[in-house]
């Protein structure tokens with residue numbers, strides 16, 4: 001793992017804060033005069049079943065089998081960990097400016113390092129300021145994050161969506177950290193719907209300060225496109241020698257540019273940030289470039 005750069009700056013405009021469906025549940029409105037008219041014999045429930053809180057989430061049985069992939073946890077002195085810390089710092093700054101919580105980590109093709117970056121970013125955000133961070137395994141086809149955290153056999157996103165059960169009971173907590181995971185879960189992979197994912201994220205946003213979503217490539221799979229609609233912001237990962245320029249260009253055309261915070265260059269041997277910035281500008285102007293980064 002060598003270098004990461006956050007290369008593109010934030011997009012203009014402020015994100016409106018979303019209302020949560022929970023707001024309605026927590027603040028029921030009683031029409032004027034109803035209190036006086038309520039007959040005394042109406043039974044009043046004295047106990048209300050409570051949904052599990054995030055602090056009751058079972059701990060992950062976490063024995064990282066690939067320590068080098070979760071470098072932010074084990075070796076905070078290496079360059080990759082340092083660059084992820086820089087990225088986390090910039091994202092915290094952008095979050096204060098733009099008021100968002102949900103961040104999709106995506107890209108244009110397989111093997112760019114989306115999962116590695118999503119996992120290490122979530123760990124870094126959780127350990128920096130003790131913020132409550134949720135990492136969602138949104139790549140239902142591969143469950144890479146779930147496997148990375150030994151949670152591939154836990155129920156999760158698929159179970160939540162298919163049963164309509166609130167998401168909190170599917171969360172797992174990383175011991176000793178303010179980091180939670182929503183694994184992919186069981187069951188047949190069903191097409192994700194942006195509306196359903198939006199409701200899920202709105203519910204989870206009540207409890208978390210950051211929600212990081214690992215997804216499949218945005219241009220290849222409909223599920224990733226659904227996440228892109230539901231998430232408030234996204235980062236695209238590109239990897240030198242892996243990300244085809246044409247596909248990246250297509251991805252830029254197909255996404256909502258207003259939600260794009262920037263790109264992260266993974267595994268970059270070029271020491272200059274200007275390399276990628278220049279490339280991005282060429283792409284934006286529609287100029288021809290060679291086939292891959």
Ligand SMILES: Nc1ncnc2c1ncn2[C@@H]1O[C@H](COP(=O)(O)OP(=O)(O)OP(=O)(O)O)[C@@H](O)[C@H]1O
Pocket residue numbers: 001002003069107109110111112113114115116117139142144215216217266267268
């Ligand atoms: N900078 C890097 N240096 C060396 N190896 C890397 C680097 N980034 C990622 N890898 C390795 O490349 C492989 C693919 O990484 P990862 O699974 O994060 O990619 P991905 O973009 O999530 O792929 P997919 O689209 O299949 O989900 C993994 O084995 C990972 O350890």
Ligand SMILES: [Mg+2]
Pocket residue numbers: 114115116139144214215
């Ligand atoms: Mg992945």
